[in-house]
Amino acid sequence: MTDDIDQVLITALMDDSRLSLKALAQISGLSSPSVAERLRRLEERGVLKGYTVEIDPKCFGYQLQAIVRIRPLPGQLQEVERQIQAIPEFTECDKVTGDDCFIARLHVRSMEQLDTLLDRLNTHAETNTAIVKKTPVKRRLPPMA
Amino acid sequence: MTDDIDQVLITALMDDSRLSLKALAQISGLSSPSVAERLRRLEERGVLKGYTVEIDPKCFGYQLQAIVRIRPLPGQLQEVERQIQAIPEFTECDKVTGDDCFIARLHVRSMEQLDTLLDRLNTHAETNTAIVKKTPVKRRLPPMA
DNA sequence: AGCACTTGGTCGATGTCATCGGTCATGGTG
DNA sequence: CACCATGACCGATGACATCGACCAAGTGCT
The missing domain is CATH 1.10.10 (Arc Repressor Mutant, subunit A)
Structure with a gap:
């Protein structure tokens, strides 16, 4: 193939x-x-899904990058998902098995902005935030063989 | 600018x-x-860091995608980082603050392969794995304004 | 076995595109 | 005010993508 x-x-x-x-x-x-x-x-055949570009978020002032685990409060799952999608600073998000329903990547310009954005979520969900210090493996392909 | x-x-x-x-x-x-x-x-200026392509891992048999949180055992941090880099099925990995030292994305063809790969890490680290069910936010740009 | 069909390739002509040198307008500075 | 730096345009030239015609190899059918 x-x-x-x-x-x-x-x-x-x-x-x-x-x-x-x-x-x-x-x-x-x-x-x-x-x-x-x-x-x-x-x-x-959908193997090649698109041609895209890699940009450096720091050039737009996004000094901080965080991985946020999000556990919606009872009955709030839909609302939380909608909110994540609506906040453009979330640049990727997966819905996963386990206690944490969502795991998302967040780009912010400051701690203050981080706090503001997470507060908006915290009315509907519990969050757990880890700040990215370094990226030992940059986005790459799994073996094709 | x-x-x-x-x-x-x-x-x-x-x-x-x-x-x-x-x-x-x-x-x-x-x-x-x-x-x-x-x-x-x-x-x-490093704003545009590269031109790349999006491929569908499913086309190469990677049916499962997981987010793995990795906490190295005492003294094993370097070794764990090296191992993650050496396993090509880890397609992205961040070193973060908090109890989980690393958060990584893993592509595997089967549960069996997932188990095998994580076992290799488990001699040096505790892991916590969440299977990706859906991706509500595909990789996108944070606002540039 | 032999023939027809399908698949995936080359080649060469044509039109489109990238690139380079020259030029010009604009805005900030001595 | 004059100067220079910046960032844009235009036009010519060479590189490139695209299209049609053709060909070779593998497949299945009679």
């Missing part, structure tokens, strides 16, 4: 998604029309 | 990082050389 060449293409694009078809052709040993066709198929 | 046009460019690239300079020019109302120059500056 996805062969070695597809993996080479994906790995190359993971590194730099603006690579030209010609460059991808050289890397993979195919011609550029073939590469274009392969990318089209990978997109079609 | 980063003005409205830069934000438009970043937002557009977040959606589709393979947009041509010409397309970005139309979106932003500039000429393509100007767009190229702005991107160059954004990269130079």
